[in-house]
Amino acid sequence: MKINNKNCQTIWLNENDNKIVQVFDQRYFPHEIKVIDLTSSDDVYFAIKEMVVRGAPLIGVTAAYGVYLICLEAQNKENPNEYITNTCEKLKSARPTAVNLDWAINEMLTTLEHVNTTKEKIAVALEKANAIKNEDIQTSIKMGEFGLEIIKEIARKKNGALVNILTHCNAGWLATIDWGTATAPIYKAFLAGIDVHIWVDETRPRNQGASLTAFELNQQGVKHTLIADNTGGHLMQHGLVDLVIVGTDRTTKNGDVANKIGTYLKALAAYDNHIPFYVAAPSSSIDFSIADGVNNIPIETRDENEVKYIQGLLNNEIKSVLICPETTPAVNYGFDVTPARLITGLITERGVCGASEEELKKLFPEKY
Amino acid sequence: MKINNKNCQTIWLNENDNKIVQVFDQRYFPHEIKVIDLTSSDDVYFAIKEMVVRGAPLIGVTAAYGVYLICLEAQNKENPNEYITNTCEKLKSARPTAVNLDWAINEMLTTLEHVNTTKEKIAVALEKANAIKNEDIQTSIKMGEFGLEIIKEIARKKNGALVNILTHCNAGWLATIDWGTATAPIYKAFLAGIDVHIWVDETRPRNQGASLTAFELNQQGVKHTLIADNTGGHLMQHGLVDLVIVGTDRTTKNGDVANKIGTYLKALAAYDNHIPFYVAAPSSSIDFSIADGVNNIPIETRDENEVKYIQGLLNNEIKSVLICPETTPAVNYGFDVTPARLITGLITERGVCGASEEELKKLFPEKY
Numbered sequence: 001m002k003i004n005n006k007n008c009q010t011i012w013l014n015e016n017d018n019k020i021v022q023v024f025d026q027r028y029f030p031h032e033i034k035v036i037d038l039t040s041s042d043d044v045y046f047a048i049k050e051m052v053v054r055g056a057p058l059i060g061v062t063a064a065y066g067v068y069l070i071c072l073e074a075q076n077k078e079n080p081n082e083y084i085t086n087t088c089e090k091l092k093s094a095r096p097t098a099v100n101l102d103w104a105i106n107e108m109l110t111t112l113e114h115v116n117t118t119k120e121k122i123a124v125a126l127e128k129a130n131a132i133k134n135e136d137i138q139t140s141i142k143m144g145e146f147g148l149e150i151i152k153e154i155a156r157k158k159n160g161a162l163v164n165i166l167t168h169c170n171a172g173w174l175a176t177i178d179w180g181t182a183t184a185p186i187y188k189a190f191l192a193g194i195d196v197h198i199w200v201d202e203t204r205p206r207n208q209g210a211s212l213t214a215f216e217l218n219q220q221g222v223k224h225t226l227i228a229d230n231t232g233g234h235l236m237q238h239g240l241v242d243l244v245i246v247g248t249d250r251t252t253k254n255g256d257v258a259n260k261i262g263t264y265l266k267a268l269a270a271y272d273n274h275i276p277f278y279v280a281a282p283s284s285s286i287d288f289s290i291a292d293g294v295n296n297i298p299i300e301t302r303d304e305n306e307v308k309y310i311q312g313l314l315n316n317e318i319k320s321v322l323i324c325p326e327t328t329p330a331v332n333y334g335f336d337v338t339p340a341r342l343i344t345g346l347i348t349e350r351g352v353c354g355a356s357e358e359e360l361k362k363l364f365p366e367k368y
Numbered sequence: 369m370k371i372n373n374k375n376c377q378t379i380w381l382n383e384n385d386n387k388i389v390q391v392f393d394q395r396y397f398p399h400e401i402k403v404i405d406l407t408s409s410d411d412v413y414f415a416i417k418e419m420v421v422r423g424a425p426l427i428g429v430t431a432a433y434g435v436y437l438i439c440l441e442a443q444n445k446e447n448p449n450e451y452i453t454n455t456c457e458k459l460k461s462a463r464p465t466a467v468n469l470d471w472a473i474n475e476m477l478t479t480l481e482h483v484n485t486t487k488e489k490i491a492v493a494l495e496k497a498n499a500i501k502n503e504d505i506q507t508s509i510k511m512g513e514f515g516l517e518i519i520k521e522i523a524r525k526k527n528g529a530l531v532n533i534l535t536h537c538n539a540g541w542l543a544t545i546d547w548g549t550a551t552a553p554i555y556k557a558f559l560a561g562i563d564v565h566i567w568v569d570e571t572r573p574r575n576q577g578a579s580l581t582a583f584e585l586n587q588q589g590v591k592h593t594l595i596a597d598n599t600g601g602h603l604m605q606h607g608l609v610d611l612v613i614v615g616t617d618r619t620t621k622n623g624d625v626a627n628k629i630g631t632y633l634k635a636l637a638a639y640d641n642h643i644p645f646y647v648a649a650p651s652s653s654i655d656f657s658i659a660d661g662v663n664n665i666p667i668e669t670r671d672e673n674e675v676k677y678i679q680g681l682l683n684n685e686i687k688s689v690l691i692c693p694e695t696t697p698a699v700n701y702g703f704d705v706t707p708a709r710l711i712t713g714l715i716t717e718r719g720v721c722g723a724s725e726e727e728l729k730k731l732f733p734e735k736y
Contacts, residue, residue: 226676268601312690328582
């Protein structure tokens with residue numbers, strides 16, 4: 001996808017030194033486009049924990065390159081294998097909710113298991129991280145194509161009139177490597193000439209909708225309107241939303257979806273107004289080991305200052321303003337769980353299915 | 369209620385000159401406590417339109433004093449009666465959703481109808497505005513007492529354990545003259561020694577929860593926690609909310625409730641989790657002329673910059689920061705409508721009733 005008309009991806013190796021992983025520092029979008037170097041496992045841990053990179057798929061790919069950097073570091077350790085195991089465990093703890101973090105690190109470790117020397121491990125890790133990255137792009141493209149059919153069908157029913165799609169948080173290309181998860185069908189529809197307009201939830205706290213989704217839609221030229229998170233229900237009551245598509249940080253084997261806090265409220269409103277509610281769920285974000293999302297998905301609690309302070313641009317500088325009395329206590333849950341019963345379907349890289357164990361099993365029989 | 373331990377009301381006459389109406393400029397809470405003078409009908413129009421004062425009951429009382437100022441102005445007009453009629457009509461247009469604005473101005477005009485001279489009108493208008501103000505306080509106190517019984521019953525069922533109450537926006541004493549609407553039962557419960565804790569939705573756009581509700585609960589010493597608007601559903605799923613109480617800007621005769629945008633989403637979540645959802649609805653905010661809230665209550669659209677910019681404190685100054693690309697379009701609906709079917713009950717000054725025409729009729733038979 002494009003930033004300032006230049007094709008970009010969200011993570012890459014420095015062209016002169018493949019020991020340097022580079023990413024956009026997403027904490028400064030849309031006001032500053034800042035690239036930072038990740039040269040150590042500590043850098044990767046920090047980048048994931050502090051949301052320099054965010055979005056379940058990008059967290060996974062960044063962690064994969066993190067394992068490559070860990071292998072590089074292991075060269076200078078007395079016990080390289082122990083170092084790799086322990087540092088990978090630490091990296092897994094950077095954020096609790098997105099299952100892609102675990103998934104990618106486990107994929108890397110499984111691949112490295114039977115590689116003998118550290119030197120070989122480095123080469124294999126780099127190759128595998130590149131493969132996970134490329135696979136993520138392909139996954140997005142496939143979800144885009146499957147999701148496009150849903151949008152096409154709505155456009156057909158509306159005789160080509162504007163299709164209004166609501167999304168929450170950023171499950172855009174900035175949350176992946178390219179194309180996005182929830183946005184992949186949107187970009188595909190846009191490129192196919194379907195008249196689409198996106199309602200962008202600002203997505204408090206941290207405002208990933210306002211700062212990332214609005215930014216990336218703007219950069220690709222897709223029509224959109226920013227709204228407060230409170231607004232979606234009103235729009236749905238008045239026929240102004242045809243479809244909701246969101247991403248997921250972890251989906252259970254029966255189709256419960258953990259996603260950015262507030263997703264559940266939009267799912268309730270969509271259900272109440274008979275509006276299709278889809279979740280773009282690459283299999284890397286499906287946790288086939290658990291069945292009860294509300295009770296079993298760990299929900300991250302972040303710093304209360306992300307609620308009390310809001311970051312934005314003032315006189316060309318990024319500043320944070322306090323929105324409540326300084327002594328007010330706040331709590332900051334990062335995610336909530338939308339029960340499968342409220343979800344029309346899951347868009348995966350293998351096709352669209354209902355949010356249920358039975359339906360998921362048909363697409364991913366090897367996982368059950 | 370108290371600000372800095374001093375008993376206050378939200379509107380009063382200057383003690384040395386009763387031609388000056390004084391109010392807190394609520395646009396600067398909690399960071400600055402600023403009193404401003406309203407000395408003309410233009411001042412009152414501005415104060416209501418720009419949300420210097422806000423909250424349906426306070427809008428009503430401010431408008432009542434506005435009519436008093438209009439009568440003062442009428443003294444110098446060629447046709448005082450025409451001036452009063454026209455200026456009152458203009459004042460009614462300051463904000464479209466809260467029905468108290470119409471209600472209070474109509475009450476004033478009815479009272480003035482058979483008063484002959486402008487001089488007499490001034491005296492009668494002042495007396496009536498004072499009466500409307502005092503009635504508002506009594507209404508809040510009565511709603512507080514009726515609502516207290518609901519909280520008492522929950523505390524009893526929980527054997528005295530903490531009662532968690534969620535509220536949206538500010539239906540606090542700052543939205544009325546004293547005590548509040550949704551907060552009146554909370555303050556009564558607090559004073560009765562019931563252990564209450566309030567989840568305060570920050571309430572985007574304009575953040576009246578963060579800037580007003582958190583501020584006033586803090587000033588009275590009531591336990592509370594600020595949350596993003598997205599958070600309520602998660603809390604309800606996990607048993608962390610015992611009761612929701614919100615205010616209303618306009619309630620239809622069958623119990624549909626227009627309130628700050630986002631209220632509908634909380635009502636859906638409460639319904640989905642079997643949590644009682646009450647609306648504190650003084651009769652001045654009930655529009656007995658309409659029955660279909662979603663289709664017939666006019667919903668105010670405000671400046672998109674209230675979505676794109678967020679105001680807060682930075683280095684002891686109040687500043688606004690831009691949270692999205694500067695060119696991003698935004699839309700700003702001020703209210704949504706919660707259908708009666710999602711509402712457990714209405715707390716009125718005559719008692720608590722179900723949200724239905726049948727139930728409202730029992731309490732307000734003269735209106736049907």
